[in-house]
């Protein structure tokens with residue numbers, strides 16, 4: 001397991017809505033990778049090796065007169081993070097069909113039971129975008145499909161895709177922690193159809209899929225959509241999340257220009273998860 005050291009930033013935010021959501025989006029684009037919303041604001045984590053002194057200067061909402069945002073930061077040892085997570089993590093139930101739980105939670109007898117030890121990876125089902133992507137996977141046909149899970153995080157979506165019948169899944173993440181964590185979680189859930197890779201779109205040459213799922217963020221999606229769509233077959237499906245309702249026109253325009261039509265939107269707390277087909 002990686003020995004990455006993280007920096008934790010404890011933001012106090014007023015008013016919470018909409019400032020927390022804007023702050024999370026901006027921090028996410030700047031390289032922060034995990035967020036825990038608190039009753040005062042949000043705690044955000046970034047790998048120490050990703051930190052630069054000018055990162056917060058680029059976060060516009062910290063300068064906004066509309067919001068009052070203060071913060072303190074500290075270095076987080078990996079072991080502390082795990083202990084924190086164990087204390088606060090509750091099982092997530094999606095549409096009474098799928099439970100995402102930690103190894104130390106008892107089994108609940110749900111149709112799809114997913115055991116995840118996320119450590120520092122995003123994807124416990126607690127975030128709106130993961131929750132909605134799980135909903136898309138639950139209500140669409142994955143049987144016998146070849147699937148790409150881009151930005152796999154903990155691997156939770158790839159694992160559910162296999163449980164829903166996908167025959168071959170490539171799960172890719174740019175982050176080494178996520179790569180290792182997805183490998184561990186795939187094994188923990190007895191998945192045999194998932195291959196995990198560390199990297200980005202450059203891994204997609206000569207690949208071909210029936211379905212692509214990508215929960216990343218607006219900017220990466222806009223940048224990489226062409227490469228995802230390039231490896232989708234005719235009559236395929238594309239599920240995208242990691243962005244806000246306000247970003248729908250941009251994402252739609254890009255997908256339309258690449259021959260994909262928007263057919264469904266799920267929305268939760270201003271976050272959205274869209275379905276496209278060709």
Ligand SMILES: C[S@@+](CC[C@H](N)C(=O)[O-])C[C@H]1O[C@@H](n2cnc3c(N)ncnc32)[C@H](O)[C@@H]1O
Nearest residue numbers: 122123130151152153173174175178200215216
């Ligand atoms: C919002 S998380 C989603 C995780 C998981 N799929 C879920 O739905 O909970 C986005 C993930 O994308 C990864 N990522 C960011 N940029 C990427 C890129 N260019 N290519 C592949 N993965 C990327 C991050 O490391 C992170 O694990």
